[in-house]
Amino acid sequence: MSPPSEWHYVAAAYLVVFVAVLIWVAIIGAKLQRLQRQLGELVEQARERERNMSRSLDGGSKGAEAPALPAPEREHG
């Protein structure tokens, strides 16, 4: 087998960069999909909560209050 030519090394160097960007795009794409799914679940939960609240209000339990919401804690990184 002949040793790789200069052309092969140049192609390998550019391929490394291309593959790295491709992997990065795939990771971000997967993350966006996860965030989209989580957002959908939260929207569904919020709707469910709203439906329950309006049902309980319609049912005559006007004195009942919604549970207090906990204070959020922001997390980074």
Place this chain on the structure above:
Amino acid sequence: MAVSSALAVVLLAASIALIFFYAPTDADQGFSQRIFYFHVPIALTAYACFGWGAWKALRVLWKRDDRADLESYVAIHQGVVFGALTLLTGSIWARASWGVWWAWSENQLVLFLVLFLFYCAYFMLRFSLEPGRARANMSAVYALFGVVLIPVSFLAIRLSQKFIHPVVFTSHGPQMTGSQFFTFCVSLAAMLALFAALYNIELAGKRLDSSLRELRELLGT
């Protein structure tokens, strides 16, 4: 975000076209010199990422800017990605030009590796601490220490007495032809635009993640 992404795509396409169809083949190094047009801009972009991360770290300590902590983290994360690419493309170029994958006798290579490993350790520090002000402060101090290594790494090749790593930018200006320099400048702009695009996308993703976490806590789930 859309503008930086579009700019990155256009500039990358233009730089690849210039590298393979416009820039002349180097008389000394031959075809393998074309790795230079990606290798050096990637290395300079890594320095820019670490510099940007340090600037944001300074804002964390100086202005008590909470948003800057995440921005500093994302910039350093991008810097490590570009740093890894610098080492990989440099190693391939070294093999093509010098016949070895790595030369421990080269100050430039070793110092860049030290810089890269220093910033890799940033993540170990960050993820070993609980989120909060203390973590932001410690991460910021670490990022500022790291930035001191950048000028040392950049000047190492000029401080070295014996080297095989080529010196392109000297006190007499760039040691290349006009077309080579133009191609290099477009490649550098492409890499900086790529960094801007990746930085904005990753930052937006992290902020979205944080907002969703907050929303989840508000909904009590």
